[in-house]
Amino acid sequence: MALTRLLVAGFRNIQHAELLLDSKVNLFCGPNGAGKTSLLEAVHMLATGRSFRSRQHRSVIQHSSRGLTVFAELETGYSLGIERLTDGSGRARINQRPAESSSQLASCLPLQLINSNSFDVLDGGPGVRRRLLDWTVFHVEPMFAREWKNYQIALRQRNALLRRGKIAVDAITVWEEQLAHSGERVNILREGRFQEFQSAVSALLCELPGGLPGPVEIGYRRGWRKETDLCTALQESREGDVSLGHTRIGPHRADVRFTLAGEPAQHILSRGQQKMLVCAVRTAMAELVSRHRTQPVFLVDDLPAELDETNQQVFAHWISRSASQVLVTGIEEGMTIRPWQRLEAPWNHPRVFHVEHGNINAEPSAAL
Numbered sequence: 001m002a003l004t005r006l007l008v009a010g011f012r013n014i015q016h017a018e019l020l021l022d023s024k025v026n027l028f029c030g031p032n033g034a035g036k037t038s039l040l041e042a043v044h045m046l047a048t049g050r051s052f053r054s055r056q057h058r059s060v061i062q063h064s065s066r067g068l069t070v071f072a073e074l075e076t077g078y079s080l081g082i083e084r085l086t087d088g089s090g091r092a093r094i095n096q097r098p099a100e101s102s103s104q105l106a107s108c109l110p111l112q113l114i115n116s117n118s119f120d121v122l123d124g125g126p127g128v129r130r131r132l133l134d135w136t137v138f139h140v141e142p143m144f145a146r147e148w149k150n151y152q153i154a155l156r157q158r159n160a161l162l163r164r165g166k167i168a169v170d171a172i173t174v175w176e177e178q179l180a181h182s183g184e185r186v187n188i189l190r191e192g193r194f195q196e197f198q199s200a201v202s203a204l205l206c207e208l209p210g211g212l213p214g215p216v217e218i219g220y221r222r223g224w225r226k227e228t229d230l231c232t233a234l235q236e237s238r239e240g241d242v243s244l245g246h247t248r249i250g251p252h253r254a255d256v257r258f259t260l261a262g263e264p265a266q267h268i269l270s271r272g273q274q275k276m277l278v279c280a281v282r283t284a285m286a287e288l289v290s291r292h293r294t295q296p297v298f299l300v301d302d303l304p305a306e307l308d309e310t311n312q313q314v315f316a317h318w319i320s321r322s323a324s325q326v327l328v329t330g331i332e333e334g335m336t337i338r339p340w341q342r343l344e345a346p347w348n349h350p351r352v353f354h355v356e357h358g359n360i361n362a363e364p365s366a367a368l
């Protein structure tokens, strides 16, 4: 599901850029502060409705501009567009029609991002890891988004009752039943994909030329005790939940853990090894989605950071197998282009764009 044409306007230091993208590899090279990450951020906003650097739309909109626009045409013939204005308003469109939700955008353009924040898969909270698995399940299981939404509605209702302190048993029982019903289904969908995810990551890690100090174990915790159904577990934890004012168990507390010899993987692996683990996790997610639906687009901010040349090539090779297209940034063109040159066609002929002061220009052979 590659992007063919991309238009970005009023986005950080990019005043206006209109690009014809290569169907496989696109490299954006330029000095610090040139606008390379901003371009990836714009594509990310198009596919998710939000930035990966800021929660505030205002900080993303170019100073002195009234708003930002990102628009793309996909090779499937779809078009996506998003607009945000400084007054807080905005709209998103799919094929010129209003998008119903950000998950509708996400569903049109499955995206994988690797940047300096990607290590939070290992050293961040459980929510980050849960979302890894959920991204995969969302794109593969059409029922997941609805079950998860129902679960969250019931969770908000139960938490509201808990915060009142004195509980009407009938009222809370109704919400607990709905919570348990959706929660069990969310868990079944997650568990159904977890095995596949786990073996895809392990298979990729076996391809690392330098190996790792030991096998990485990947464990899934569903968020409540194994031997109890969710409805019973909710009833049992009710009293404690009241004193804390929120629901302490359930799929919203699930986690995916990466360990090595019983220790959190990040306590043992070097920074480069951690990055390759993160790349393997992201590639495995893309593989699963491409097996069942479509190949995602990869955004890779500063591929050479932390990786030696061999590992950069391994990751480039993984991307060529599991992604439809990749947008990569790098400071120095020679170094950014090298990992792709040894791949087979068409992955070995990247389109190079030079980025400077927010201006993005394709190398002459690829100009519009």
Ligand SMILES: Nc1ncnc2c1ncn2[C@@H]1O[C@H](COP(=O)(O)OP(=O)(O)OP(=O)(O)O)[C@@H](O)[C@H]1O
Residues within 6 Å of the ligand: 011, 012, 013, 030, 031, 032, 033, 034, 035, 036, 037, 038, 039, 058, 059, 060, 061, 062, 063, 331, 355
């Ligand atoms: N709202 C904004 N309006 C205008 N310029 C902005 C805005 N927000 C950030 N900038 C500037 O836009 C530039 C974009 O930086 P960006 O992070 O895209 O650079 P980069 O090319 O990825 O650099 P690096 O190699 O240092 O990561 C920076 O110079 C930044 O100061």
